[in-house]
Amino acid sequence: MLNALLITGTDTEAGKTVLTTTLAAYWQKYYPQRSWGIMKPIQSGIGDREWYQQLFALEQSAEEITPLYFQAPLAPPIAAARENRQVDLAVVWQTLSELRSRRDFVLIEALGGLGSPITDELTVADLAGKWRLPTVLVVPVRLGAIAQAVANVALARQTRVNLKGIVLNCIQSYSDAEIADWTPPDLIQSLTNTPVLGCLPYLDNLNDLDKLAQVASNLDLETLQLSYRRD
Structure with missing residues (x-):
């Protein structure tokens, strides 16, 4: 596990928040006896931290959810420079380590994309690899998604990311034919040698936690080792 x-x-806008919210809803509904937490390690501007605080009864302070918070909605090294601050990853690592020690499971939503800068020298991919974090890549359903998946998986391999799988996400309401044409799972798996764990439908109401939990249960959570045997 x-x-x-x-x-x-x-x-950006691939669907990280959608998947994180969906998995959190699943965990909350099916494993209420187990403790869990959410982290948005670095956030620039108002956004995901506030969303998670609103939606879930998290027993976490704002600093535990987001150890590094910058005002300007820009890439962290740029936002930090505007405030004459540094992107102190030691603070993030310490907060994450403490949260993991107290919780059965922690969902960590990265910022931007896998290639987004965290500091002047490091990207999200670099950090995921260095910290050996099991990782899921969200690929939005649209024309060009296959190439995006291939390029990002290549980056993950280059930085030694422990990539567990790919989740497709419908950023709009698409027909089954469009989804099959733009993001064929078999082709993506063949080109990336990475399992496609499922496809999230377009979700216009992320407040319906029961529905989100059901959507999550349709993903291949066994491959992610996110499922306990339910009696």
Whole structure:
């Protein structure tokens, strides 16, 4: 059973928050006896931290959810420079380590895409590899998604990311034919040698936690080692 899972994407607005929220809803519904937490390690501007605080009754302080918070909605090294601050990853690592020690499971939503800068020298992929975080890549369903998947998996391999799988995400309401044409799972798996764990439908209401939990249960959570045997 995994103790933590990093959720990253091909780029901004790929669907990281959708998948993170969906998995959190699943965990909350089916394993209420087990403790879990959410982290958005670095955030620039108002966004995901506030969303998770609103949606879930998290027994976490704002600093435990987001150890590094910058005001400007820009890449962290740029946002930090505007405030005459540094991107102190030691603070992030310490907070994550403490949270993992106290919780059965921690969902970690990365910023931007796998290639997004965290510092002047490091990307999300670099950090995922260095910290050995089991990772899922969210690929948005659209024309060009196959190439994005191939390029991002190549980056993950280069930086030694422990990539557990790919989740496709419908950023709009598409027909089955469009989904099959733009993101054929068999082809993506063949080209990347990475399992496609499922496809999230377009979700226009992320407040319906029961529905989100059901959607998550349709993913291949066994491959992610996110499922306990339910009696």
